[in-house]
Amino acid sequence: TEERTKYGRVMLKISGEALMGDTAFGLHPPTVQRIAREVKSVHDMGVEICMVIGGGNIFRGLQGSAQGMERTTADYMGMLATVMNALAMQSALEELKIHTRVISAIPMDQVCEPYIRRRAVRHLEKKRVCIFAAGTGNPYFTTDTAATLRANEMSCEAIFKGTKVDGVYDKDPNKFDDAVRYERISYDEVLQKHLGVMDASAIALARDNHLPIIVFSLDDTGGFKGILAGEGTSTTVHD
Numbered sequence: 001t002e003e004r005t006k007y008g009r010v011m012l013k014i015s016g017e018a019l020m021g022d023t024a025f026g027l028h029p030p031t032v033q034r035i036a037r038e039v040k041s042v043h044d045m046g047v048e049i050c051m052v053i054g055g056g057n058i059f060r061g062l063q064g065s066a067q068g069m070e071r072t073t074a075d076y077m078g079m080l081a082t083v084m085n086a087l088a089m090q091s092a093l094e095e096l097k098i099h100t101r102v103i104s105a106i107p108m109d110q111v112c113e114p115y116i117r118r119r120a121v122r123h124l125e126k127k128r129v130c131i132f133a134a135g136t137g138n139p140y141f142t143t144d145t146a147a148t149l150r151a152n153e154m155s156c157e158a159i160f161k162g163t164k165v166d167g168v169y170d171k172d173p174n175k176f177d178d179a180v181r182y183e184r185i186s187y188d189e190v191l192q193k194h195l196g197v198m199d200a201s202a203i204a205l206a207r208d209n210h211l212p213i214i215v216f217s218l219d220d221t222g223g224f225k226g227i228l229a230g231e232g233t234s235t236t237v238h239d
């Protein structure tokens with residue numbers, strides 16, 4: 001395509017809730033398909049794509065433990081939820097003829113590949129979309145941290161965090177008309193002001209490795225491709 005981008009390899013992080021559409025739980029296949037088309041449009045630009053999808057549309061460890069479930073068990077259930085989301089996205093991408101691998105931090109060989117770093121890098125070089133599932137494989141972490149970890153391991157140039165809003169604001173733009181969007185903001189300011197970009201451990205891991213986080217809206221069609229081409233509005237979290 002005509003559009004150009006400075007990026008060669010990126011991580012796209014989306015929450016599980018992004019796959020719900022307007023429903024209250026689980027997967028909304030038309031929404032999964034719409035996001036798959038967004039990914040395809042960036043893949044068509046020649047960009048190597050890593051993805052991490054959360055699991056909050058199905059299960060969150062903290063919710064389970066608040067209801068009396070043992071925390072680590074609940075966290076494993078959350079990690080398994082991310083595998084289901086990854087499989088749904090793989091199915092939608094392969095429907096669009098994009099070769100895709102689901103790579104799990106917890107081996108489940110009949111379902112998807114285990115995570116082997118060099119093998120994942122090879123998939124990316126062959127332009128296969130790699131969806132990293134089961135988070136970091138450890139309880140007490142989140143998929144934001146998993147996205148940052150894998151982005152570092154895969155030498156991604158940036159993490160693109162697709163959300164419902166087009167960047168980071170000084171206050172909730174859905175509640176306050178005078179909320180102001182940051183064009184750029186430092187990792188430290190995000191941490192100090194408790195701006196809910198990603199959880200603190202993910203922000204710290206990105207900061208320590210100078211990995212930029214670009215927050216953008218995944219709701220607009222063509223949004224992901226536009227942001228990669230340097231168009232549209234977003235917020236970059238940087239040094």
Ligand code: UDP
Nearest residue numbers: 016054055056061075078135136141142143
């Ligand atoms: N989780 C975990 N370790 C990880 C990643 C995820 O234990 O490395 C669990 C945790 O219980 C979490 C759930 O998986 O609540 C779903 O992930 P997350 O909450 O990050 O999903 P999102 O909010 O992005 O949909």
